[in-house]
Amino acid sequence: MVAEIICVGTELLLGDILNSNAQFLAQQLAGLGIPHYYQTVVGDNPDRIKKVIDIALGRSQLLLFTGGLGPTPDDLTVETIADFFGSPLRERPEIIEDIERKFAQRGRVMSPSNRKQALIPEGADILPNSSGSAPGIIWQNPRDGVTIMTFPGVPAEMHRMWEEIAVPYLKSHGWCQETIYSRTLRFWGIPESALAEKVNDFFNLTNPTVAPYANHGEVKLRISARAPSESAAQELILPVEEELRKIAGLDCYGADGDSLASVVGQLLLNTGASLSVAESCTGGGLGAMLTSISGSSNYFYGGVISYDNRVKVGLLGVQEADLMEFGAVSSIVAKQMAVGVRSRLETTFGLSITGIAGPGGGSEDKPVGLVYIGLAGPSEEVESFEYRFGNIRDRHWIRNLSSCTALDQLRRKLLNS
Amino acid sequence: MVAEIICVGTELLLGDILNSNAQFLAQQLAGLGIPHYYQTVVGDNPDRIKKVIDIALGRSQLLLFTGGLGPTPDDLTVETIADFFGSPLRERPEIIEDIERKFAQRGRVMSPSNRKQALIPEGADILPNSSGSAPGIIWQNPRDGVTIMTFPGVPAEMHRMWEEIAVPYLKSHGWCQETIYSRTLRFWGIPESALAEKVNDFFNLTNPTVAPYANHGEVKLRISARAPSESAAQELILPVEEELRKIAGLDCYGADGDSLASVVGQLLLNTGASLSVAESCTGGGLGAMLTSISGSSNYFYGGVISYDNRVKVGLLGVQEADLMEFGAVSSIVAKQMAVGVRSRLETTFGLSITGIAGPGGGSEDKPVGLVYIGLAGPSEEVESFEYRFGNIRDRHWIRNLSSCTALDQLRRKLLNS
Numbered sequence: 001m002v003a004e005i006i007c008v009g010t011e012l013l014l015g016d017i018l019n020s021n022a023q024f025l026a027q028q029l030a031g032l033g034i035p036h037y038y039q040t041v042v043g044d045n046p047d048r049i050k051k052v053i054d055i056a057l058g059r060s061q062l063l064l065f066t067g068g069l070g071p072t073p074d075d076l077t078v079e080t081i082a083d084f085f086g087s088p089l090r091e092r093p094e095i096i097e098d099i100e101r102k103f104a105q106r107g108r109v110m111s112p113s114n115r116k117q118a119l120i121p122e123g124a125d126i127l128p129n130s131s132g133s134a135p136g137i138i139w140q141n142p143r144d145g146v147t148i149m150t151f152p153g154v155p156a157e158m159h160r161m162w163e164e165i166a167v168p169y170l171k172s173h174g175w176c177q178e179t180i181y182s183r184t185l186r187f188w189g190i191p192e193s194a195l196a197e198k199v200n201d202f203f204n205l206t207n208p209t210v211a212p213y214a215n216h217g218e219v220k221l222r223i224s225a226r227a228p229s230e231s232a233a234q235e236l237i238l239p240v241e242e243e244l245r246k247i248a249g250l251d252c253y254g255a256d257g258d259s260l261a262s263v264v265g266q267l268l269l270n271t272g273a274s275l276s277v278a279e280s281c282t283g284g285g286l287g288a289m290l291t292s293i294s295g296s297s298n299y300f301y302g303g304v305i306s307y308d309n310r311v312k313v314g315l316l317g318v319q320e321a322d323l324m325e326f327g328a329v330s331s332i333v334a335k336q337m338a339v340g341v342r343s344r345l346e347t348t349f350g351l352s353i354t355g356i357a358g359p360g361g362g363s364e365d366k367p368v369g370l371v372y373i374g375l376a377g378p379s380e381e382v383e384s385f386e387y388r389f390g391n392i393r394d395r396h397w398i399r400n401l402s403s404c405t406a407l408d409q410l411r412r413k414l415l416n417s
Numbered sequence: 418m419v420a421e422i423i424c425v426g427t428e429l430l431l432g433d434i435l436n437s438n439a440q441f442l443a444q445q446l447a448g449l450g451i452p453h454y455y456q457t458v459v460g461d462n463p464d465r466i467k468k469v470i471d472i473a474l475g476r477s478q479l480l481l482f483t484g485g486l487g488p489t490p491d492d493l494t495v496e497t498i499a500d501f502f503g504s505p506l507r508e509r510p511e512i513i514e515d516i517e518r519k520f521a522q523r524g525r526v527m528s529p530s531n532r533k534q535a536l537i538p539e540g541a542d543i544l545p546n547s548s549g550s551a552p553g554i555i556w557q558n559p560r561d562g563v564t565i566m567t568f569p570g571v572p573a574e575m576h577r578m579w580e581e582i583a584v585p586y587l588k589s590h591g592w593c594q595e596t597i598y599s600r601t602l603r604f605w606g607i608p609e610s611a612l613a614e615k616v617n618d619f620f621n622l623t624n625p626t627v628a629p630y631a632n633h634g635e636v637k638l639r640i641s642a643r644a645p646s647e648s649a650a651q652e653l654i655l656p657v658e659e660e661l662r663k664i665a666g667l668d669c670y671g672a673d674g675d676s677l678a679s680v681v682g683q684l685l686l687n688t689g690a691s692l693s694v695a696e697s698c699t700g701g702g703l704g705a706m707l708t709s710i711s712g713s714s715n716y717f718y719g720g721v722i723s724y725d726n727r728v729k730v731g732l733l734g735v736q737e738a739d740l741m742e743f744g745a746v747s748s749i750v751a752k753q754m755a756v757g758v759r760s761r762l763e764t765t766f767g768l769s770i771t772g773i774a775g776p777g778g779g780s781e782d783k784p785v786g787l788v789y790i791g792l793a794g795p796s797e798e799v800e801s802f803e804y805r806f807g808n809i810r811d812r813h814w815i816r817n818l819s820s821c822t823a824l825d826q827l828r829r830k831l832l833n834s
Contacts, residue, residue: 015444027432039458105807111610283708284701287722291700302724311719
């Protein structure tokens with residue numbers, strides 16, 4: 001039994017958006033051990049969508065559609081599928097009610113155009129969309145041995161529908177014989193090449209396999225095992241994970257869903273410590289990262305966005321003389337920012353960032369990508385760290401790298417103290 | 418004459434990488450005015466690649482392949498194409514020399530496996546790769562009226578080969594009769610369905626076409642025109658854009674590369690006004706959005722992340738009594754935060770956000786998704802806005818929606834004053 005991914009949307013043919021839905025479903029199918037050999041992208045065109053369905057039915061049994069479930073006239077995936085199999089559309093009142101309820105929650109009234117989203121082919125079941133207005137369908141045997149599922153193009157909605165409904169359905173309907181279970185170890189502060197050399201031998205393993213990935217300055221190692229059950233796969237993975245963690249030491253900060261912010265948060269909780277931040281070039285990005293974790297209010301009090309030097313002086317107590325002599329992007333100012341916010345907000349730790357995110361503002365001795373991180377703790381001693389992230393990446397890259405690196409320095413401090 | 422994109426690589430079927438090559442080629446084809454209706458992803462499997470070629474030849478004349486040009490045994494795109502058309506492979510000495518030269522430049526010796534990359538089907542031309550070892554092919558009329566091009570999967574190499582060789586070739590061979598030029602109008606504060614109804618008639622236009630998109634709470638209308646030249650296309654687009662802007666009024670905040678942060682920034686610059694922010698549930702996200710714009714230091718001074726109530730009182734002067742009586746998530750506290758940060762940082766405007774991002778922390782009368790935005794300006798009067806974003810989306814969604822909506826309120830204020 002083979003699956004096929006069919007992504008519908010003229011915006012994909014125009015290159016307006018990246019087809020992240022295909023990657024998500026591909027990863028998920030691999031994880032469930034469901035083979036899939038083809039992915040197709042087609043525009044919002046009934047005739048071409050029908051041709052794609054016809055081709056797919058000749059080589060696959062599970063057809064997964066994304067896109068074209070919206071309320072506008074060019075969203076016609078479901079009606080085209082119904083038409084292909086010669087099944088009439090029926091308006092499902094429970095969908096209307098659901099959409100009306102969701103609009104009401106937002107203090108809005110459902111538009112007539114949304115009624116379209118309540119039309120489901122006779123014989124198909126509703127694939128509920130818990131976060132958006134457009135439901136999908138699960139249609140078993142529109143033709144013998146064929147199962148069809150449709151998902152909206154909005155990734156967040158699609159992911160949730162896949163995890164909440166589609167995966168349990170596929171497992172209970174015998175689609176997943178052997179499972180591929182993966183665990184991803186996460187690293188910060190070591191380049192991919194350096195890590196790869198340290199763990200080179202592991203890349204030759206066959207079950208589990210170990211593969212490296214790098215993105216946004218983070219390095220990951222994915223350990224994937226094939227086994228009849230998830231627990232059996234985990235048993236294959238565990239010893240390899242332990243060896244890798246031993247080799248990497250502090251550079252391995254977590255696994256799977258962990259983030260630097262969640263790991264730092266847990267360490268602060270464990271020690272009963274609190275944190276405040278002072279941000280210049282990141283402009284609030286560090287605080288946003290920390291508060292992306294639900295429950296962060298238990299250890300994160302807040303901070304000061306001191307984008308302008310007047311705020312560094314007025315709210316953080318940075319010395320005007322030092323700003324004049326050393327400049328806002330300097331070790332001493334980073335330290336004063338960290339000390340200032342820590343005493344101002346009365347927290348255990350104060351973490352600061354000041355740097356040149358570019359593209360403008362760089363100079364000979366202070367180039368774009370120069371970033372200072374300040375860290376003030378309960379002891380008198382205050383640390384600062386200098387980084388030169390270079391100017392080959394963009395402003396967003398440098399700001400993100402700065403926030404992550406600040407969190408990583410605090411993480412190492414908490415682990416070493 | 419229709420093009421088709423065929424991406425070869427098992428790593429795509431495993432979801433290990435995002436198919437950015439398909440997006441790049443799609444954008445390029447649209448820009449060149451070469452229609453393309455299908456994209457296919459297939460693994461490194463000769464039989465399946467041949468099936469895909471067979472299907473593509475039935476509906477397209479220009480077949481663009483990416484991936485499978487490497488030196489390893491699983492790279493077999495070119496030999497499979499040659500096999501499909503029954504043409505023998507010939508080793509091309511100029512390719513061997515080129516690869517040896519590139520290896521020598523990096524002080525390395527070409528490995529025997531690279532010889533494979535010098536095999537080109539009889540009748541095909543070499544598509545030189547100036548930056549990598551793997552060349553592609555340009556094969557005109559392996560079958561009458563059919564042109565085939567192959568590119569490596571490495572995006573940087575593929576982009577360069579496309580721009581240096583493929584585009585000039587396509588132009589000189591009459592593939593580019595007309596260009597497709599698009600302009601995207603951006604909207605905030607109106608749901609996709611409501612906007613769609615207002616501009617419903619425009620969806621029936623043929624040249625230019627108008628199509629709606631929605632993501633992250635933003636709605637877009639893309640106007641695309643076909644014409645012999647970009648300027649001619651722009652002439653077709655302009656009157657439609659003006660009509661749409663007239664209909665949408667303030668709900669249309671910009672176009673193409675604009676963001677709410679860049680538009681607000683420009684408005685502040687134009688009026689010589691300055692801004693500070695006070696953030697609770699967004700934890701710095703609003704400041705990060707504002708400072709994502711290079712040059713934002715000209716109008717954005719900074720702000721206070723008042724995640725904990727002690728910070729609201731201590732740094733922003735929020736009244737403890739009001740916190741007790743009305744709670745941190747209330748209209749009066751939002752107003753006091755905005756006034757506090759404005760006077761504290763001595764800016765023209767103070768913008769504040771306090772809300773419940775969830776998933777925890779909600780209650781009967783203050784559910785998850787309840788957000789108050791405060792706006793203090795030069796005049797005495799201070800505004801606050803209440804939103805109920807609901808709890809069907811996740812924490813990230815509510816925080817992003819809160820920051821964007823705060824920027825949108827400031828935008829409307831600046832346009833109305």
